[in-house]
Amino acid sequence: PAKPIQIKMVLLGESAVGKSSLVLRFVNDEFKDYKEPTIGAAFLTQKVRLDDSVLKLDIWDTAGQERFHSLAPMYYRNAQAAVVVYDITRAASLDKAKSWVKELQRQANTAMVIALVGNKLDLAAPAPAEGEAAAAGEAEEEPAESETERADSEAELAEGEAPPHREVQAETARAYAEEQGLLFLETSAKTGEGVVEIFTEVAKKLDLA
Numbered sequence: 396p397a398k399p400i401q402i403k404m405v406l407l408g409e410s411a412v413g414k415s416s417l418v419l420r421f422v423n424d425e426f427k428d429y430k431e432p433t434i435g436a437a438f439l440t441q442k443v444r445l446d447d448s449v450l451k452l453d454i455w456d457t458a459g460q461e462r463f464h465s466l467a468p469m470y471y472r473n474a475q476a477a478v479v480v481y482d483i484t485r486a487a488s489l490d491k492a493k494s495w496v497k498e499l500q501r502q503a504n505t506a507m508v509i510a511l512v513g514n515k516l517d518l519a520a521p522a523p524a525e526g527e528a529a530a531a532g533e534a535e536e537e538p539a540e541s542e543t544e545r546a547d548s549e550a551e552l553a554e555g556e557a558p559p560h561r562e563v564q565a566e567t568a569r570a571y572a573e574e575q576g577l578l579f580l581e582t583s584a585k586t587g588e589g590v591v592e593i594f595t596e597v598a599k600k601l602d603l604a
């Protein structure tokens with residue numbers, strides 16, 4: 396068997412959108428409701444099998460805070476792939492994602508594969524009226540389970556505060572991603588939906604020749 400192809404990948408995006416949680420789900424198949432913020436950056440590696448080859452992904456999970464922004468180029472400079480994450484329940488996090496994309500397009504390797512990922516899909520309000528958004532998996536959720544979850548998160552809310560709900564429609568983000576030539580996926584680090592796909596889709600798009 397051929398030796399694994401090493402790929403350097405970087406995760407970028409505003410803090411608290413779920414970058415570390417996505418990596419934790421992918422690497423350990425775990426989720427934590429409280430994930431301590433990343434300081435600087437964290438490094439993890441994971442192998443993925445793709446057809447006949449094995450890729451070893453060297454994943455740099457960066458801190459989202461503005462005070463670490465100046466470190467980012469160290470992580471994306473020689474990366475072959477970037478995963479830019481936003482939180483579907485916070486429209487401002489998509490603006491931040493777009494500014495990361497711009498920075499990558501200006502400063503990073505031009506062959507870089509970039510994926511735009513809308514995370515926290517489990518918080519999308521269930522069953523919008525008709526035809527609207529509704530990511531596939533959402534409707535299949537067992538009613539009993541989702542009610543418990545909703546009750547849990549409501550318990551932590553201040554009075555009058557709306558529970559988190561979708562602020563970014565999938566179609567809006569997808570249109571932007573298409574226009575910019577990015578991969579696009581919605582995910583939930585919490586349920587695991589779409590997480591492995593981020594890494595396999597990116598790997599497929601890399602030119603490994």
Ligand code: GDP
Nearest residue numbers: 410411412413414415416428430515583584585
């Ligand atoms: P990072 O700063 O981008 O690395 O974000 P973290 O991975 O530290 O996650 C920030 C918070 O969001 C944590 O409390 C996570 O438990 C939570 N979180 C991350 N991903 C998800 C998700 O897919 N769904 C939900 N409901 N919460 C998530």
Ligand code: MG
Nearest residue numbers: 414415432433
């Ligand atoms: Mg983090």
